[in-house]
Amino acid sequence: MAWLVLIVSGVLEAVWAVALGKSEGFTRLTPSLVFLGAIALSMAGLAYALRTLPVGTGYAVWVxxxxxxxxxYGMATGAEPLTAAKVLLLVGLVGCIVGLKLVH
Known part of the structure; x- marks a missing residue:
């Protein structure tokens, strides 16, 4: 259960990061509220998962x-350029995340 909560918390980390960018320095209400809700749930989930998972592994998977x-998300929306190098690096990052789960 801790791993599932950790992954959901990692997804929520992406949500709050995107919302933070869209909040324009907390001057836009809706993205600011999404940021606050997502960061609270993300941190709560991380804290829950770290009750049973090692901190280093849990934090690395979360972040x-x-x-x-x-x-x-940035590449899918066109906010960041889609390049073969970025895709390859993301595949490597996801591989490392999966690897941390497998060796735990």
Whole structure:
């Protein structure tokens, strides 16, 4: 259960990161509220998962999941250029996340 909560928390990390960018320095209400809700749930999920998972592994999976999804979202929406190098690096990052789960 901790792994599932950790992955969902990583997804929420991507949500709050994107919302933070769209909040324009917390001057836009809706993205600011999405940021606050997502970051609270993301941190709560991370805290729950770290009750049973090692901190280093849990944190690396959480931040890696959020980072990979944030970059993928940026590329999918055109906010970031889609390049073969970025895709290859994201595949490597996801591979490392899966690897951390497998060796746990």
């Amino acid at each position: 890696g999941t959020g980072a990979a999804l944030t970059v993928a």
